[in-house]
Amino acid sequence: MRAARQWHDKSRDREMEMTQADTSDVLIDCRSVWKVFGDRNAEAIRAITERGLTKKDILQEYNCVVGVSDATLQVRRGEIFCIMGLSGSGKSTLIRLLNRLIEPSLGQVLVKGRDIAAMDAATLRETRAHHIGMVFQSVALLPQRTVLENAAFGLEVQGVPKDERNRAAEAALAKVGLSDWKARYPSELSGGMQQRVGLARALTSDPEIILMDEPFSALDPLIRRQLQDEFRQLTKDLGKSAVFITHDLDEAIRIGDRIAIMKDGVIIQTGTAEEIVMNPADQYVADFVAGISRLHLVKAHSVMIPAAEWQGTAEGLPRCSPEADIDTLIGQITETGSDAIAVEDAGKLVGIVTIRNLLQGVRGDAVAAAA
Amino acid sequence: MENFVTAFDTAVDNALFWLSDHAAFVFDFFRLLLEGLYDGVLWLLMLPPFHVIAALAGLLAWRMLGLGAGIATAVALIACAAMARWPETMSTLALVIAATVIALAISLPLGVLAGLMPRLDRALTPVLDLIQTMPPYIYLLPAIALLGYGPATALVATVIVAMPPTIRLTALGIRQTPNEFIELGHATGVTPMQMFWKIRLPFAVPSIMAGINQSLMMAFGMVVIAGIVGSGGLGETIYGAIRTLDIATSINASIAIVVLTMVLDRVTQAAARVK
Numbered sequence: 001m002r003a004a005r006q007w008h009d010k011s012r013d014r015e016m017e018m019t020q021a022d023t024s025d026v027l028i029d030c031r032s033v034w035k036v037f038g039d040r041n042a043e044a045i046r047a048i049t050e051r052g053l054t055k056k057d058i059l060q061e062y063n064c065v066v067g068v069s070d071a072t073l074q075v076r077r078g079e080i081f082c083i084m085g086l087s088g089s090g091k092s093t094l095i096r097l098l099n100r101l102i103e104p105s106l107g108q109v110l111v112k113g114r115d116i117a118a119m120d121a122a123t124l125r126e127t128r129a130h131h132i133g134m135v136f137q138s139v140a141l142l143p144q145r146t147v148l149e150n151a152a153f154g155l156e157v158q159g160v161p162k163d164e165r166n167r168a169a170e171a172a173l174a175k176v177g178l179s180d181w182k183a184r185y186p187s188e189l190s191g192g193m194q195q196r197v198g199l200a201r202a203l204t205s206d207p208e209i210i211l212m213d214e215p216f217s218a219l220d221p222l223i224r225r226q227l228q229d230e231f232r233q234l235t236k237d238l239g240k241s242a243v244f245i246t247h248d249l250d251e252a253i254r255i256g257d258r259i260a261i262m263k264d265g266v267i268i269q270t271g272t273a274e275e276i277v278m279n280p281a282d283q284y285v286a287d288f289v290a291g292i293s294r295l296h297l298v299k300a301h302s303v304m305i306p307a308a309e310w311q312g313t314a315e316g317l318p319r320c321s322p323e324a325d326i327d328t329l330i331g332q333i334t335e336t337g338s339d340a341i342a343v344e345d346a347g348k349l350v351g352i353v354t355i356r357n358l359l360q361g362v363r364g365d366a367v368a369a370a371a
Numbered sequence: 372m373e374n375f376v377t378a379f380d381t382a383v384d385n386a387l388f389w390l391s392d393h394a395a396f397v398f399d400f401f402r403l404l405l406e407g408l409y410d411g412v413l414w415l416l417m418l419p420p421f422h423v424i425a426a427l428a429g430l431l432a433w434r435m436l437g438l439g440a441g442i443a444t445a446v447a448l449i450a451c452a453a454m455a456r457w458p459e460t461m462s463t464l465a466l467v468i469a470a471t472v473i474a475l476a477i478s479l480p481l482g483v484l485a486g487l488m489p490r491l492d493r494a495l496t497p498v499l500d501l502i503q504t505m506p507p508y509i510y511l512l513p514a515i516a517l518l519g520y521g522p523a524t525a526l527v528a529t530v531i532v533a534m535p536p537t538i539r540l541t542a543l544g545i546r547q548t549p550n551e552f553i554e555l556g557h558a559t560g561v562t563p564m565q566m567f568w569k570i571r572l573p574f575a576v577p578s579i580m581a582g583i584n585q586s587l588m589m590a591f592g593m594v595v596i597a598g599i600v601g602s603g604g605l606g607e608t609i610y611g612a613i614r615t616l617d618i619a620t621s622i623n624a625s626i627a628i629v630v631l632t633m634v635l636d637r638v639t640q641a642a643a644r645v646k
Binding site: 096099101124125126127128129130132133134136138140142144153154156157158205211 | 549552557562565570573
């Protein structure tokens with residue numbers, strides 16, 4: 001379990017380096033997107049652009065609800081992008097703006113460089129069929145169809161011949177471990193299995209981007225964790241990108257390469273789990289991350305002190321890399337009985353982590369220590 | 372006021388007369404069409420001897436409902452023949468089948484359209500309310516004026532009475548597709564036709580089947596009433612028995628009606644559940 005977790009973290013780091021190096025590879029580019037619901041939404045939008053009214057003013061003056069307010073985000077190739085928010089934060093609206101299930105009131109959504117709002121019906125269908133898959137919280141498996149027929153639905157709609165689409169659907173079902181269930185009906189499956197079928201259905205059409213709308217929220221905690229790990233592994237193995245909506249910060253941290261935190265329709269902060277936990281943008285985010293375990297999030301480089309401030313000698317200390325997490329460091333300390341660990345990058349001493357630093361890191365005031 | 376009412380009545384009468392004088396060929400054609408359909412169905416039903424029909428119905432009920440229902444169906448139908456009511460029972464069945472087929476041919480597509488177009492639905496609702504609140508034998512009057520005494524008139528009135536449930540329940544079924552499946556369709560990139568055939572219709576089937584069952588039952592009720600206009604079948608037998616106070620005949624004809632109604636109701640309800 002722990003080994004897998006660490007492997008995940010390492011692959012996540014590799015992925016991050018890759019995506020950061022290649023920022024031109026943006027699959028979804030969401031630029032200042034607004035969604036206003038209500039009869040007078042056109043007037044409300046004008047008031048927002050001309051007079052800069054806030055969400056509260058809009059509700060009072062125009063009786064319109066601002067679902068998403070000025071949302072800007074980029075989903076890069078190979079990345080899992082989590083959008084975390086509580087109910088009513090606009091996260092479900094935001095994800096539906098990405099494949100135009102909801103029309104944006106203002107702003108632009110570019111999918112692989114093309115403005116999705118400007119597409120005609122046929123192009124939009126083509127984009128949804130081939131480039132953006134979607135998985136729903138309610139799963140939405142067609143009850144009259146078998147698991148295989150459900151998994152093949154996307155290709156069936158595209159007019160792919162039966163043999164071919166069934167082969168693709170079987171392959172997708174094999175990936176989620178449900179090959180033996182293909183002839184069953186959705187009602188015969190447990191909730192977790194149904195959601196796997198939902199994922200297989202999205203994978204059958206082989207889209208580059210998968211939109212996940214709170215897919216695991218209705219599942220019990222054990223199954224949820226299992227599916228989270230499987231989903232992350234599968235997405236990375238297949239080289240897909242995903243936008244993953246959740247109301248659970250733990251889930252966002254487990255799954256996401258980057259996380260956007262939403263509140264009242266606004267994206268408050270976007271960053272990696274470590275960035276958000278270490279540098280919360282405001283009190284709301286800080287309260288949110290307060291209970292999150294730092295063990296796997298905080299890395300040696302953010303808690304270490306310069307080697308010069310260390311009284312003792314670095315000789316004979318256990319070594320670690322700057323990317324080692326606190327959990328690993330604690331392991332090293334308890335095993336060796338040493339008071340400190342030397343942080344080395346490419347064979348060069350870059351800093352020292354003491355027990356005191358580690359405790360600060362666990363508490364979350366590592367920023368002060370590092371600064 | 373009275374003048375106005377008299378003038379209105381005269382105008383309606385004249386219009387009817389004008390129609391029957393000038394458009395007689397149209398109505399004659401309709402009449403031939405309707406009677407042809409009815410005669411065809413009846414011919415098919417009378418082709419095999421009664422015990423074959425009873426056995427087939429029993430078999431169907433057995434498959435759909437179970438062994439007990441199958442035996443009961445066959446026995447009940449044989450009882451109809453034993454009471455010497457077989458030809459009337461079959462002509463009533465032929466009327467119900469013909470009327471239901473016509474009614475469904477109109478009401479299914481209309482119901483689908485109403486389900487997809489809220490404005491059509493709003494326009495249809497008062498019409499359907501009107502049809503269902505009027506006493507059903509009202510529809511015999513214009514029909515008899517234009518089509519004359521006989522099964523064609525019975526068919527037209529029956530079709531009118533049988534249509535509303537299927538229209539309403541089809542529209543309802545099409546309209547109430549769960550939203551998550553509509554979203555699924557859009558997100559998968561379905562065409563509007565695929566949305567209808569692959570998503571909306573499958574979810575509407577139970578509701579549509581319930582509508583068809585109700586239409587069938589409405590058709591049954593009307594077919595018996597239409598005995599007054601010479602529909603043939605059990606309705607006419609009962610009407611004749613009432614006029615001559617022939618209680619024995621009216622009772623065994625009624626039993627035959629009950630048998631037919633129950634068999635058709637149970638079998639179509641079971642068909643709705645199977646789907």
